[in-house]
Amino acid sequence: MSTKLSVNINKIATLRNSRGGNNPDLLKVALDAERYGAQGITVHPRPDERHIRYQDVYDLKKVLTTEFNIEGNPTEPRFVDLVLSTRPAQVTLVPDAEGQITSNHGWDTIKHQDYLKEIISEFQLAGIRVSIFVDPVKEMVEAAATTGTNRIELYTEAYASAYHAGKENAVAPYIAAAETALELNLGINAGHDLDLHNLHFFASRVPGLLEVSIGHALVCDALVYGLGNAIPMYLRQLNTL
Numbered sequence: 001m002s003t004k005l006s007v008n009i010n011k012i013a014t015l016r017n018s019r020g021g022n023n024p025d026l027l028k029v030a031l032d033a034e035r036y037g038a039q040g041i042t043v044h045p046r047p048d049e050r051h052i053r054y055q056d057v058y059d060l061k062k063v064l065t066t067e068f069n070i071e072g073n074p075t076e077p078r079f080v081d082l083v084l085s086t087r088p089a090q091v092t093l094v095p096d097a098e099g100q101i102t103s104n105h106g107w108d109t110i111k112h113q114d115y116l117k118e119i120i121s122e123f124q125l126a127g128i129r130v131s132i133f134v135d136p137v138k139e140m141v142e143a144a145a146t147t148g149t150n151r152i153e154l155y156t157e158a159y160a161s162a163y164h165a166g167k168e169n170a171v172a173p174y175i176a177a178a179e180t181a182l183e184l185n186l187g188i189n190a191g192h193d194l195d196l197h198n199l200h201f202f203a204s205r206v207p208g209l210l211e212v213s214i215g216h217a218l219v220c221d222a223l224v225y226g227l228g229n230a231i232p233m234y235l236r237q238l239n240t241l
């Protein structure tokens with residue numbers, strides 16, 4: 001089984017928005033990313049539209065040929081409408097508060113179980129695969145399974161920040177969470193702060209990893225190596241090149 005790479009283009013939109021024009025051209029970068037081997041494109045439109053704008057999502061849906069993954073908080077009615085009207089391959093539900101700098105925690109799948117069940121079935125009825133963002137905690141993964149979600153996305157910030165101090169300890173909770181998920185027939189994605197240093201070890205140790213979404217580090221690497229080199233470098237870490 002190989003792990004797919006979904007390239008998160010939020011930071012391309014951040015750069016574009018900083019000058020108000022269309023440079024860099026988000027659609028062109030997304031299409032280039034696909035051409036260079038990305039197996040999916042991820043966006044996380046936030047309520048303040050500080051990077052990805054809602055209109056970008058409509059525009060991207062028309063041109064992408066790989067898996068389109070839209071991340072966001074479904075407690076925003078505007079987000080739910082956006083996803084239902086663009087029908088991406090996957091929606092990833094993330095419990096971010098408005099104005100949060102970046103994602104910093106997974107769902108409490110016990111507390112929000114009924115809510116998640118309801119919203120997940122709404123997306124699934126529209127033919128959209130659902131993934132929910134969770135911390136690598138056994139109880140959260142177990143309760144995720146009862147929501148009916150197709151997949152979980154393991155929030156990897158804790159892994160990334162502990163990697164250099166000791167990679168075995170850093171990855172251990174993720175292996176355990178993935179084993180629980182596999183027993184419960186949940187698909188497994190992962191993301192946040194994965195990079196060229198920590199990706200290979202994570203993907204080689206976490207069983208059943210279907211997809212990683214990577215943005216910040218990959219865009220930083222693209223500044224140095226070029227997008228056409230950076231994407232194959234990430235694919236090599238996943239053994240897909």
Ligand SMILES: CC(=O)[C@@H](O)[C@H](O)COP(=O)(O)O
Pocket residue numbers: 008010011043044071094101102103133191192193215
């Ligand atoms: C859901 C997740 O893990 C995030 O990493 C997110 O997509 C990044 O969002 P920002 O680009 O706004 O930090």
Ligand SMILES: NCC(=O)COP(=O)(O)O
Pocket residue numbers: 008042071153190191192193194213214215216217218
């Ligand atoms: N879901 C994680 C994601 O899309 C990208 O996170 P990051 O690589 O920008 O930290």
